[in-house]
Amino acid sequence: MHKEDDVLSATHSAAAAAAPGQPMTVAAHTDYTSEELRDAVLSILDDNKADDVVQVDLRGKTSVCDFMVIASGRSSRQVAAMSEKLSEELKARFSIFAKMEGKDTGDWVLLDAGDVVVHLFRPEVREFYQLEKMWMPAQATA
Template sequence: MMETMEIIETIAEACDDKRAEDIIALDMKEVSLVADYFLICHGSNERQVQAIARAIKDAVEENGIAIKRLEGFEQARWVLVDAGDVVCHVFHKDERSYYNLERLWGDASRVDLSIGQEG
């Protein structure tokens, strides 16, 4: 079984592979009962949002973890991918600033991600 931090890194890498923008992870343990971690990112159009969500689903399932739910995929404005301890929010860029989850969950601390640091 993968550790939660490994799951977060796997998801973040899947997002990065599909050119997701502004990928952040929040430690929600102290602020929410919904999940231990939120991962938030966005794509610039519906097709990219769907590609990111599909990549997350595939990456998680390849590691033997079932996706509990996948919501909003058809509209691709805000796709929620529930991987248990980690819930991913994949936004269309227009929706991301509108909902501004980072501000909404401002009490949550950010998790350092090791993606995109190779240069």
């Protein structure tokens, strides 16, 4: 398996950790909802001064996740720090060991927390990819 193939891997708890070289499995969490997880992500990002936070409700549109959250940081350092803080908080609050890609460069960090996938960008990288436009409702033409 290539590193790129593992980007949207499942979250897991310590009890459900796979053996080395084996894929991770999703832990059955019933103590929180996807809405509570999304709200926690939004709160953590707000506490860490994320800019231009957008949430996209994907329920019924994809089986990958229920919500996508997209936010910007002012620099690569802030993007990397926000992703690290978010990962630590999700682990502490929900026992989620989120899969993270891109933290080393800090241009675009993907954090997979299962029901919520978070994309953190530097503003110019976010503008280039315009990720939220892929999932937003189509504009009605007059």
